[in-house]
Amino acid sequence: MARYAYAPFTYRTAPELRGEAAGNYPVVIIGAGPVGLAAAIDFALHGVKVVVLDDNDIVSVGSRAISWAKRTLEIFDRLGVGQRMIEKGVTWKVGRLFHREKEVYAFDLLPESGHKMPAFINLQQYYVEQFLVERCADFPELIDLRWNNKMTALQRRDDNVTLSVETPDGSYSLTADWVVACDGARSRTRDLLGLDFAGRVFEERFLIADVEMTADFPSERWFWFEPPFHTGESALLHKQPDHIYRIDLQLGWDANPELERQPERVIPRIKAIVGDRPFELDWVSVYTFQCRRLEKFVHGRVIFAGDSAHIISPFGGRGGNGGIQDADNLVWKLAAVIKGEAEEALIASYNEERVYAADENMLHSSRATNFITPKSEVEREFRRAVLDLAAAHPFARRMVNSGRLSTPCSLAGMSLQTPADGTGVAPGTACPDAPVEDGFLLSYLGGVFKLLVIGDMAVPACGIEVVRVGAGGLADRQGLVAARLGTDVAYLVRPDQHIAARFAALRADEIAAAMARAGLRAAYPAKAAGCFPKTA
Amino acid sequence: MKGRADEIYEALLAAHRGLDDAASAALNARLILLLANLADNPEGVLAAIKAAAS
Numbered sequence: 001m002a003r004y005a006y007a008p009f010t011y012r013t014a015p016e017l018r019g020e021a022a023g024n025y026p027v028v029i030i031g032a033g034p035v036g037l038a039a040a041i042d043f044a045l046h047g048v049k050v051v052v053l054d055d056n057d058i059v060s061v062g063s064r065a066i067s068w069a070k071r072t073l074e075i076f077d078r079l080g081v082g083q084r085m086i087e088k089g090v091t092w093k094v095g096r097l098f099h100r101e102k103e104v105y106a107f108d109l110l111p112e113s114g115h116k117m118p119a120f121i122n123l124q125q126y127y128v129e130q131f132l133v134e135r136c137a138d139f140p141e142l143i144d145l146r147w148n149n150k151m152t153a154l155q156r157r158d159d160n161v162t163l164s165v166e167t168p169d170g171s172y173s174l175t176a177d178w179v180v181a182c183d184g185a186r187s188r189t190r191d192l193l194g195l196d197f198a199g200r201v202f203e204e205r206f207l208i209a210d211v212e213m214t215a216d217f218p219s220e221r222w223f224w225f226e227p228p229f230h231t232g233e234s235a236l237l238h239k240q241p242d243h244i245y246r247i248d249l250q251l252g253w254d255a256n257p258e259l260e261r262q263p264e265r266v267i268p269r270i271k272a273i274v275g276d277r278p279f280e281l282d283w284v285s286v287y288t289f290q291c292r293r294l295e296k297f298v299h300g301r302v303i304f305a306g307d308s309a310h311i312i313s314p315f316g317g318r319g320g321n322g323g324i325q326d327a328d329n330l331v332w333k334l335a336a337v338i339k340g341e342a343e344e345a346l347i348a349s350y351n352e353e354r355v356y357a358a359d360e361n362m363l364h365s366s367r368a369t370n371f372i373t374p375k376s377e378v379e380r381e382f383r384r385a386v387l388d389l390a391a392a393h394p395f396a397r398r399m400v401n402s403g404r405l406s407t408p409c410s411l412a413g414m415s416l417q418t419p420a421d422g423t424g425v426a427p428g429t430a431c432p433d434a435p436v437e438d439g440f441l442l443s444y445l446g447g448v449f450k451l452l453v454i455g456d457m458a459v460p461a462c463g464i465e466v467v468r469v470g471a472g473g474l475a476d477r478q479g480l481v482a483a484r485l486g487t488d489v490a491y492l493v494r495p496d497q498h499i500a501a502r503f504a505a506l507r508a509d510e511i512a513a514a515m516a517r518a519g520l521r522a523a524y525p526a527k528a529a530g531c532f533p534k535t536a
Numbered sequence: 537m538k539g540r541a542d543e544i545y546e547a548l549l550a551a552h553r554g555l556d557d558a559a560s561a562a563l564n565a566r567l568i569l570l571l572a573n574l575a576d577n578p579e580g581v582l583a584a585i586k587a588a589a590s
Contacts, residue, residue, distance in 0.1 A: 378561075385565035395573040 003212065003242050003282065004126050008057040009133065011148045014165070016172040025051050026338050028163060028176035030151050030189055034065065034125060035306030035323040036182030037132035039331050041079045044139035045447060046335035051174065052136075053165060055188075057147035059133070062283040063124035063210050065320030066240055070110065071408040071430055072321045073117040074497065075328045078446045081135045082117065085128065089121030090239050095221040097400055099387040101228050105397050106220075109405060114480045115433045116440035120405065122219075122240045124210075125320070154179070154192055154302070161301050178334060179302045182327075187308035193299060199292025200366070202313065203253040204373045207260055207286055211245045211270055213279035223402040225372075225387055229272040233380075234372045236315070236402070237273070244282055247273060248314075250373060257286040289313035289369050291362040297326075298351045305330055310358040313369050315403030318361040325408065326354050332447075332495035336520065346519035349416050357409035364404040371401035411498055418501035418514040424486040431497050434480035436469055441481060444474065446497045449515065453506070454481060455488040460508040464492075464515070494518065 015021035027043055029036045032054035043050045068076075068085065076082040093109045110119035136143045152171075153164040161179045165172055181189035190197060219239050227235040232250030239245055249269055251260055259265060261284050270279060293310035297303060306323030330350045336342035374380040389396035411417060412428030420427055431452070433442045444467045445452065451464045456471035468474065469481045476482055485491070492501040492514050501514035537544055551567075552560050572581045 381561050381565045382569075385562065385569055388562075389566055389569060393570070393573070396569060399569070 003244070004124065004130075006058055006061075006126070009145070009147045011057055011168065012146075013169045014146060014149060014167060014172055016174060017167065017169050023172065023174035024176075025049060025174060026177045027051075027180060027334065028053065028161075028174065028178075029180045029182055030163075031181070031183035031187075031306075031308070032129070032133070032145060032147070033060065033182060033184055033306065033323075034128050034132065034320060035327050036180070037129060037136060038075070038079060038324050039180055039182060039305065039327040040143050040145075041081075041132065041135055041139070042327060042331035043335060044136070044142040045079070046331065046339075047142070048335045048338055049142050049144075051144045051146060051176075053146050053149045053151050053163070055148070055150035055183075059129035060125040062285060063126065063240060063244070063246065065125045065128070065317070066122045066238065066246055067317035067320070067405070068121050068123060068128070068324075069317055069321045069406040070115065070117045070119050071406070072324045073121065074430075074433065074442055075324055077117065077442070078328075078497070079132075079135065080138070081131050084131050085123055086118070086121060088127055088131075088241055089123035090219050090241055091118045091121050092219040092221060092239070093119035094218075095223065095402070095405075097390075097402055098222065098224045098227070099390075100224075100226050102391075104225075104387055104390045104400065107397075114435050114478055116442060117433070120317070122238055122246070124240055124244070127241070128320075151183075151188060154189065156193075156300055156302060159301065177301065177338065180330070180334075181302060181304045181308045182306050182323075183308050185307040185311045187304070189302065190294065190304065190308055193302065195294055195299070197292045197294060199290060199311070199362075202289035202291075202366075202369050202373065203375075204289050204369070205251045205253060205255045205257060205260075205286055206289070206314075207247075207249045207251050207255075207266065207269065207284070209247045209249075209266055209270060209284045210240070210282040211247060211274070211279045212243055212282050213245065213274060213277050214243055215245070215274065215277060217245070225383065225402075230269065233374060234402075235273070245274075251286070255286070260286050287314075289365075289373075291366055293355070293358050293362065296351055297354055298347055303330060303334070303347070303350065305354075309354070310362070312358070312361045313365040315368050315372060316361070316365050317403075317406045318365055321406040322357060322361050325357065326350075328496045329354055329357075333519065341521055342519045343521065349414070349519060352414055353409075353411050353416075356411070356414070360409050361406070368401045368403045372403070416494075416500060416518045418492075418517050420502035422502075422504050424489045424502050425484070425491070425499055427499050427501055429499050431491065431493055431499055432484040434476070434484050435478050436474040436476060436481060441469070441474075442497060445493045447495055449495060449500070449518070449520065450493050451506075451511070452485075452491040452493050454485055454490070457488060457490055457506055459490075459506050460511070462508050462511045464511065467493075492518070 027050045029052045096106045097104045150166045155162045222237040224235040234250045236248040305326035312318045408430040417427040453468045490503040500518045
């Protein structure tokens with residue numbers, strides 16, 4: 001069995017230290033984790049040059065974030081790495097819930113077909129980072145990955161930020177028009193700016209262990225309440241690539257994290273689950289549940305994304321997925337501002353939309369945590385009642401909460417979206433996928449604003465790229481575009497594949513108003529004139 | 537309760553008769569969940585929880 005082989009990335013002396021660069025960049029990303037790397041690729045796809053600073057030279061140590069949700073995979077696909085992630089990852093969609101020895105019920109996250117991406121894959125964070133780093137190499141002129149370049153100080157001005165960077169070859173400084181801080185839960189950027197990271201710590205500790213073994217467990221998520229093999233209230237078993245299984249065991253608040261990390265403590269706990277099968281410990285960690293976020297994600301020219309902006313308790317895949325969705329939301333806006341296609345004010349909508357998403361993620365994960373880790377006899381009593389009733393009563397199954405798995409957040413009703421009457425998918429929703437031609441709809445959307453027209457509706461001259469389904473356009477080969485998005489309807493789809501507006505008929509002035517509302521200047525995308533307001 | 541309040545109260549006591557405290561607490565928890573579902577009125581259920589707690 002071949003496990004992931006950690007190999008350091010190549011450190012190079014920064015061009016500033018070789019006297020080859022003046023050190024001025026439109027965007028500097030701090031942190032080459034999944035969020036920073038995804039953002040870098042997205043900037044490159046928009047033609048914006050980025051420098052990425054990382055304080056070490058390897059990928060994530062330990063599997064850490066492993067569950068990547070459908071929406072995130074759609075984003076990875078837009079970035080050109082979706083297929084690779086799917087091929088390596090363990091695809092799953094069935095979850096089984098057990099109470100003591102008994103299976104309470106099983107759920108299927110994506111019972112319908114006709115989507116390019118599966119409900120979930122499990123893929124260790126180190127693979128995700130590796131694949132993203134390799135994708136970055138496709139943009140040598142646009143992405144400058146600087147390993148072992150540690151940001152040590154930053155000075156903010158109204159229209160740029162100067163960063164001090166420490167490297168093995170000495171220190172240098174560079175100036176960025178914009179800084180995107182993707183430096184994780186212990187963000188140095190956040191500390192240097194002295195920002196409050198308020199929230200809630202749940203008094204609970206979990207043991208997390210990656211175990212390599214040959215076993216025929218299916219590709220499913222198994223969750224136990226009051227597991228028969230463990231004294232804690234909850235346990236989780238999840239399959240990852242390379243015959244590695246993730247096991248999570250609740251330890252309680254009194255557990256000593258140092259002691260519990262020791263193999264002689266961990267191994268008997270694993271044996272109780274897997275029996276006499278031979279196994280090897282790959283990685284062990286003990287963690288506490290926390291939900292915290294910055295009050296604002298945008299601080300002048302410094303913008304936070306991912307764990308630096310918010311940390312979410314696990315058991316829903318909302319940390320890693322939420323972070324990638326932050327990048328998806330931010331990059332097109334920032335690229336539009338940098339290219340002069342949008343006013344700087346557009347960045348405020350990143351704050352509006354992703355603070356909302358973080359709160360939604362925190363609400364779900366806090367509720368799951370309360371269910372997974374009852375804190376009193378009465379909490380245990382209610383949980384037991386739900387689990388007892390779940391076998392016979394469907395309503396109680398919906399109350400069983402082993403983590404509400406990440407689904408895309410709806411941005412309905414927020415500033416950029418144009419309210420719509422009638423029927424169809426609501427503006428703010430991530431556009432649903434469906435088969436078209438010999439591929440899938442989402443492959444035709446994203447990157448820039450597009451007008452998705454279903455049916456033969458006439459399109460006035462408006463300079464926006466049109467994607468037509470049916471009526472001589474893309475073939476709706478299973479009728480699923482019509483079923484999921486409607487017929488004789490048009491959508492203005494944002495570069496992040498969220499729907500900005502919906503139209504029952506297309507009028508140039510209404511399209512222009514929707515574009516202006518979505519933050520774009522009349523110049524965007526500068527292909528044709530005629531339907532944008534003269535002043536934006 | 538449509539004029540059957542006494543009957544419902546009686547049935548409630550009868551269901552608990554002979555149970556120890558733990559079994560009674562479990563029965564109550566199940567009953568609360570079943571009633572919450574039966575009400576089919578989330579606003580009403582949330583208001584009832586508030587009323588019971590005040």
